[in-house]
Amino acid sequence: MSTRLFEPLLLGDIALANRIVMAPMTRSRAGAGDLPTDLHQTYYAQRAGAGLIVAEGTYPSRHGKGYCRTPGIETATQIDAWREVTGIVRSQGAAMVLQLMHVGRVATRHNKAADAQTVAPSGIRARGTIYADGHGLVEMETPHALTGHEIVAVINEYRQAAVNARAAGFDGVELHCSSGYLPMQFLLACANQRRDGYGGSLTARLRFVVETLEAIAGAIGVGRVGLRICPDNPYNDMQDDDPTATYSALLDAVAPIGLAYLHVSRSPNPALDAFALARRHFGGALILNDGFDGSSAERAVAGGVGEAVSFARHFIANPDLPVRLRHSAPLAAFDRTLLYTPGARGYTDYPGAAALAASGQIVPQGGLQP
Numbered sequence: 001m002s003t004r005l006f007e008p009l010l011l012g013d014i015a016l017a018n019r020i021v022m023a024p025m026t027r028s029r030a031g032a033g034d035l036p037t038d039l040h041q042t043y044y045a046q047r048a049g050a051g052l053i054v055a056e057g058t059y060p061s062r063h064g065k066g067y068c069r070t071p072g073i074e075t076a077t078q079i080d081a082w083r084e085v086t087g088i089v090r091s092q093g094a095a096m097v098l099q100l101m102h103v104g105r106v107a108t109r110h111n112k113a114a115d116a117q118t119v120a121p122s123g124i125r126a127r128g129t130i131y132a133d134g135h136g137l138v139e140m141e142t143p144h145a146l147t148g149h150e151i152v153a154v155i156n157e158y159r160q161a162a163v164n165a166r167a168a169g170f171d172g173v174e175l176h177c178s179s180g181y182l183p184m185q186f187l188l189a190c191a192n193q194r195r196d197g198y199g200g201s202l203t204a205r206l207r208f209v210v211e212t213l214e215a216i217a218g219a220i221g222v223g224r225v226g227l228r229i230c231p232d233n234p235y236n237d238m239q240d241d242d243p244t245a246t247y248s249a250l251l252d253a254v255a256p257i258g259l260a261y262l263h264v265s266r267s268p269n270p271a272l273d274a275f276a277l278a279r280r281h282f283g284g285a286l287i288l289n290d291g292f293d294g295s296s297a298e299r300a301v302a303g304g305v306g307e308a309v310s311f312a313r314h315f316i317a318n319p320d321l322p323v324r325l326r327h328s329a330p331l332a333a334f335d336r337t338l339l340y341t342p343g344a345r346g347y348t349d350y351p352g353a354a355a356l357a358a359s360g361q362i363v364p365q366g367g368l369q370p
Contacts, residue, residue, distance in 0.1 A: 004301045005294070006326060009051065009308055011285050012223030012260025014095050014171045016051030019301055020322045021287050021310035023263075024054040024099040024174070024228075028069040028340040029347060034059075035081040036071050041088050042348045046319035048092035051308065052287075054174055054226075054263070055085070057101030060161030062116040063154075064102030064182065068133045069342065073098060073161050079168045086169030097172040097226065098165040100158055100216075104182030105143040105191065106236045110135050118143045119150070120185050121192040121199060121208075126237040131340075151198055151208065154182075159215040162225070172224030174263060175213060180236025183209045187246060190239045202246065206253050213257055222258045226287075230265035231274045243272055251281035259284060263310065266290040275305050294325040320352040 009016040031037040044053055059065040059072045072078045082098070089096045105120035110132035112118070120143035129137040146154065162173045177183040185191035186208035192199045198207050209227075217225045229250070232243035240246055251262070262282045266289065267274040278286055288297075288306035297309035315321050317334035324331060338346020 003298045018051035019308035020050050021308050022050040022053040022315045023310035023312035024056050025312050030069045030071040034072040036085050040085050045088045048089045048094040049322040053096045055098045057099045060100050061157040062113045066103030066107035068111045073164045079164050082168035095171045098170045099174045099176050101176040102182040104185045108132050108138050119146050155212050155215050158212050159219045162216040162220045166220050174226040176228050178230040180238045188240050210253050223260050225259050226261045228263040231267045232269040248281050255283050261285045263287040317350045
């Protein structure tokens with residue numbers, strides 16, 4: 001069955017063979033030195049039928065790490081390790097970008113290098129706990145409030161991380177501005193109580209995100225830069241009194257930059273249509289995320305709601321998801337207990353649809369050739 005989902009797409013300077021995107025997902029499998037390993041090579045290669053893979057959230061500097069076993073793009077060895085991953089993925093025809101994820105105050109020292117700080121716009125601790133190997137769930141720490149000079153340094157860390165990502169073979173980068181992480185902390189007054197040029201008014205709270213995107217775009221080209229948002233996402237102790245105003249202003253400020261795409265997740269607030277808001281205020285290509293199956297994704301693309309659709313949970317247990325969608329094969333469910341556990345189990349051991357068909361476990365429509 002041929003559908004709009006399987007038509008090629010150009011996002012800025014990034015060419016996609018189809019409009020099925022693998023969303024970034026923290027899976028906590030990085031090895032010593034926060035390096036991608038051979039497991040990552042297998043995991044992403046299995047899913048290279050996607051038009052675009054957005055690799056898991058990766059810290060731009062050691063100060064930006066919050067969770068255990070998450071990879072970085074800061075050191076030469078990390079760059080080399082990621083190059084092994086991108087080489088395999090791109091050889092199979094998929095484009096791949098790296099999501100830059102600085103968690104800000106969502107952190108514990110137990111997961112950081114000894115010389116790394118936990119930083120944020122203001123010294124306000126996020127309520128909640130975070131897991132650390134050997135310690136279990138611990139309270140998140142009160143962050144160091146960044147000075148003006150330190151903010152400029154963090155923006156430069158993002159810029160350098162984008163340069164490093166290109167050196168590692170990625171087609172571009174995506175700035176993670178959701179889930180309560182550093183860029184979102186600057187956006188919202190609940191985490192940003194500064195009274196300088198980076199806080200106070202809404203316009204000032206937008207400044208960090210805009211300047212970070214401009215710095216990244218200046219380093220690697222605007223056609224290789226995307227932005228991820230989820231309006232009114234309360235995750236990691238975030239509250240927004242007027243999310244429509246916040247994200248309308250953000251996208252109005254970002255639109256003139258000319259980004260390759262906006263990756264927008266459905267808002268947890270049912271009264272807020274994040275996709276419609278993005279279409280009104282961004283003007284560029286949209287990747288839609290959250291809650292889609294093949295039929296609803298096809299309708300969204302065919303109806304012009306977005307240019308592409310990203311899948312997260314479905315890509316975990318269905319490594320050949322595009323093949324299954326094309327042939328209306330059943331979708332397997334993932335094991336939630338194995339999302340963040342070390343090792344191959346629950347990561348690279350989910351069978352493809354062809355293997356299931358050969359064993360008689362599924363009877364797809366129309367064969368299983370891509």
